[in-house]
Amino acid sequence: MTNHNTPTLQVENLRVYYWTGRGPVKAVDDISFTINRNERFGFIGESGCGKTTTIMAILRLIKRPGKIESGKILLNGDDIVSIDKEAMRQTRWNRISLIPQGAMNSLNPIMRVRDQIADAILTHRGTVAQSVLRTEITSLLDMVELPAKVANMYPHELSGGMKQR
Known part of the structure; x- marks a missing residue:
């Protein structure tokens, strides 16, 4: 405990x-x-x-x-x-994770942020309803103080600090 x-x-x-x-x-x-x-x-x-x-x-x-x-x-x-x-x-x-030194370059440049977050969620949880997935993505972005509109952006549209988060 x-x-x-x-x-x-x-x-x-x-x-x-x-x-x-x-x-x-x-x-x-x-x-x-x-x-x-x-x-x-x-x-x-x-x-x-x-x-x-x-x-x-x-x-x-x-x-x-x-x-x-x-x-x-x-x-x-x-x-x-x-x-x-x-x-x-x-x-x-x-409970624990790693943010690698090159985190800013680890996002797929041809995928929207939402799709990359969705891939991670689905990899760990399996099938998730689309409505739940959208809510989860928005919640995760909010946790790192990024606006919901970031979900629809591509990595090249983000600042270095936004990519790290």
Whole structure:
């Protein structure tokens, strides 16, 4: 159960290795940190030091030959290393996400914003009535302080800040 004293994210002794024919490449080797409620946190380091691998491990998106070898990842006190794939998919949809550095360039330039948001909703929820979908899209835009008219726009019509949101 989450309370205000529970860290938002706690990573303990995380190890992520990529297995090769020559043995393991220790991409992340025993990292620990805590992020508390309303705290900001950043990773700084040279290329190849494990920043992206750490984030991908937290999101449980490590691809083979990579593997979380050991450690704990607690999201609001819940261990997300041990939950099944469906529960983790729901966690990524509802509780944690990643905004990549190149987020402004991740929108499909030939699709309206509404269609891209609809694709994401349908991917995670399956079939949704059109009226519910329209309401959900408007609600999501409102959550990031974008007007409903943005739904009908193409990415090139948006500012950089609007694209990031």
